[in-house]
Amino acid sequence: MLNFTAVMRPEVILGAFGLNLIFFLLLLNLYIKTVKLRRELKDLLKGNSGQNLENILLDLARNNEVLKGEVTNLKKYTEELNQRLLVAVQKVGMVRYKALPDLGSELSFSVAFLDANNNGVVITSLYGREQCLVYGKPVERGISTYPLTEEEQKAIRKAMEEGR
Incomplete structure (x- = not known):
């Protein structure tokens, strides 16, 4: 059986209180970090201009395709210039x-x-x-x-x- 007189001793009560205080402070610290992370996630998903992250990523994907086309055109143009330079005075x-x-x-x-x-x-x-x-x-x-x-x-x- 459990001996209540041993549990009621001041050092045990103080130890339990100290342990609970440490757990409470750790829990408070985790709560503050969670609130902060939620706020940062909300800002990230919202975007700077009020758009959500999905729209921003779709715009970036479209822009990426346009840039790929421009790079392809520039490569062709560079190849044409290189061919022309072969017969230019060098x-x-x-x-x-x-x-x-x-x-x-x-x-x-x-x-x-x-x-x-x-x-x-x-x-x-x-x-x-x-x-x-x-x-x-x-x-x-x-x-x-x-x-x-x-x-x-x-x-x-x-x-x-x-x-x-």
Whole structure:
């Protein structure tokens, strides 16, 4: 049987009271945290503009689909630009020189304009006292079907080295 005199002792009563007080404080702490979490959850589900979370998520999903389409379009456009760039002038090489030994400065030049595949043109300007001649020669893969001067070959080599 239970001995009530042992239970009624002041240390037992104080111990039980202290234990109950600790449990009460823990319970109060949990209650406060629960109320706080409910309030935060309500704010989250409500959203900043008064919409509920479901509508916000649906809007985000729709926007995501639109963005996916735009990214796909941008990829296609980038691929088209890359294809165009292959045939655009990407490399330039220029050589200045004296075409005639009796002229004082290097007024003649050869300049090569090449694309990514070393196709393009080399243009030469020969300066003389009485006249200035300008002509161009096509270049395919770094080589021309026309005879090239040393300066024109040097201009093509410079342009091809620039692209490395």
